[in-house]
Structures are given as C-alpha cells and as structure tokens.
Amino acid sequence: MQADSVGGITPAVLATLKPGEKILAAHGLMLFKEPSIKVGRRTMRQLGVSMGTYMAMHSRGDAEENFFFAEFEGPGHVSFSRDKGGEVRVVPLPPGQTWHLREGHLICFDESIRYQPVVVAQWQVRDANGQVENRYLFADSLAGPGTLVFQAYGNILSFNLQPGETIRTSTEGFLAAQNTVGVQVQWQFAAQLGTGNYQVPVLHLTGPGQVMVHSGL
C-alpha cells in the first residue's frame, strides 16, 4: 500500500492499492473510493483473535473493540478520515516489529500485519462514593511486516528510548509504543487538598524502543 496524508489540520489518508492488494480499516472511516476497489469484511476470528481474548476485552467494559474490519481490495484509490484534527503518521513496520497503538487512532493497515487487541496498562481509581473502579489503557497490537497508518489527536512527539531510559506521560498522552517498551502506571502527587493528597496516575514508559505521545486528548 502506498499511503499519503492529504491536508493539514484535519488530514485524510489516500491509499493507493495495486491489483489484488488488500488493506483493512475500521468501519466508518471511508471518505471515498474508486469503483474498482472491492469492499469486504474481515472478522476478528479471521484475523486470529480468539473468542476468549475478545470476550476478555469486552468484559472490561470501556473497550471500543471492533467487531470486524472493513477490507478494501485494489486496484485503485481509497481515502479515509477520522473526522478529527491531528497528525497522520504512516509507519512501515519491518517483519517482527510490533507496535501498541492506543485504541481509536488506527486508520488502516496492510493485510500482512497481524492484529490483536491488548490492554497495555490498568489502574484503579475511587469514584465520588469511594468505590474502586478499574481503568484500562486499551490498544491495538500490530505486528509487521506491512504499512500501518494512524492518526493522533493533535501533534505527535516521538522518542527513541535507550534500554532503561524512562519518560513519564499522562495516561491520555500515550499514543503508541513498540512492544519492547515497558508500560507502568504510578501515582504522582499533584496537590495538597485539605488533609489529603491529590494524586494522578502517570504512565512510566521504559525503553528500549520508540514511543509516541500526542498533544491532544
């Protein structure tokens, strides 16, 4: 797949497909396509996602898991948009390289990429009634080879972490990371409120590997 970003503030992606070439995209993102592009459907089972994995994601409640992906087969052009402002990134994944991309940001990917929904991190918060609630950072795991296209909300800041090197980001700031990057949630003091401390969850991302953080929420 040849993928190009079109436009600035709210970019679209123009994918150019050769005859027989297939890409997968979340349903509902298509802007336009040429008539020569065939549309199909690829279920989670066809992608190798087991029912157990799927139900485990579903049981956590907040996941916006896909039931299936729309499949587009060339030759021709097809364009996608996430209807939001932010930078689009086209990443060629070499064989064996795996990225964890925050859910809701995937635009399209080559059919050669292996897909799996994952939970990158989890933590607990207390609601106003003192009840403990689980929070999860859901992500799409994508393993090369192939081309991966996704969109950030806002601008992307990229880091290449050395082994043992750590950066901290807010839980909302996380966009993507290689699977070699360790992700851990720690609580950080934010303010003194009355007799208690107000703490916020902070993601600690530890290398080696590449990390992307985005400036929007």
Next chain:
Amino acid sequence: MELETVSGIVPALLATLGPGESVYCENGIMLYKDTPVTVGRKTIPGGGLLKTMERTTFGGLPFFLTEFTGPGSVAFSRDGVGEIRLLELGAGEEIDVAEGSLLCADARVAYDMVYVKGTHRPGRMVGFWMDRLRGPGKVALHAHGNIISMGLDKGEKITADFGALLFKSGSVNAAAFNQPFGGGLLGKLESFEVLELTGPGKVALQSIDPKEPHY
C-alpha cells in the same frame, strides 16, 4: 463585491459590499457587520407549506435566508475547523452544496434546493437536501476539515461517504446505495449506505463529517 478569506484554524469570511450590493446566507452565521450594512430577509420560494416543513424538519435547510446589503463589510463564520473555498460561478453554472456548508452567496446567484433520495432502509431511510446555487455570481463555502477536489469525466464514478460531500456540479449525479461487505447474504445484510457520484463535473469532499461529533 469582494469576498476574502480570513484564514486560520477556524476561518472566517469577510464580504466587502458596495452601495446596493447584497449577499445572502443562513441566519445565525454572521460574526459582525458595519453599521451601514442593512439586514433583510430572503424568503425561499417553492414547494408550499408541506415541502417547507419537510426540508426544514427532516432536512437541515433554513426557513428563510438572511440578506445583507452594502455599503460596508460583513463577516461570517461556520464556527468550525476547516477551509473556505471561494467560487465564481459562470452564467447558468449550477452547483449543489451540502447543507450547513454555504457561507454566503452573491444576490445574483439563484437559490434552490435539491433532494437526494435515501436507500429506504434504517440508517438512511430518508435522503438529504442540498442547496442548489445557479450562477452567475460569487459563492463562499465552508468545508469541515480539508478539501479534496476532483473532476469526473462523463460516466466516471466514485463512491463517497454521505458526510464527505461538500459540493458537486449540478451535472454530477448523486445516488444513495447500499455498499455490501463482500458477497453472500451476510455481506448484503451488513451493507452500509454510501453515495455514488457519477460525472461529468466537479466534486469536492471534506475530511470531517459535520454530523459526527468532532473537535
């Protein structure tokens, strides 16, 4: 009359009107105007009460248009992230503009509405209305997001999302249909509604669907 884009992330349009010159727009999108600019109402002809109720309640078209007459300046904004496109329509040239996208048009531009039928199934049971503008005159449009423009030859087709269409030439045919997910009964049952646009003419698409929540 001069139309000028005040560019930026949420762009505005500045119309500078000579004495007696007029532009019209939907009510509620004016940013500011000079004091000498007078405000009037332009009624939309045609269709009678039921047709008017249909296009204003089912569709998002206005009951009436607001007309501004110079001398002076008046500015408009659609309050959204996007791009403004200025068009100069030739005599008799027609374009169909997605509802909620017209910023303003020269008083010489004839205004009408056109209905694109739906697929008669849940999701797109009824169709939608577009503003039909016929030249000569100047027109300013607001695209939500970025604009992707193309020209279609006679009989050339593209398939587009409903929310993606910004404007098309009057000669471009728009028809709603169900795009199946592959073959078989299941593929047909799980089809989704799209627009088939058939040339000849110009088509412009926008990268944000204005009906979807966005920021």
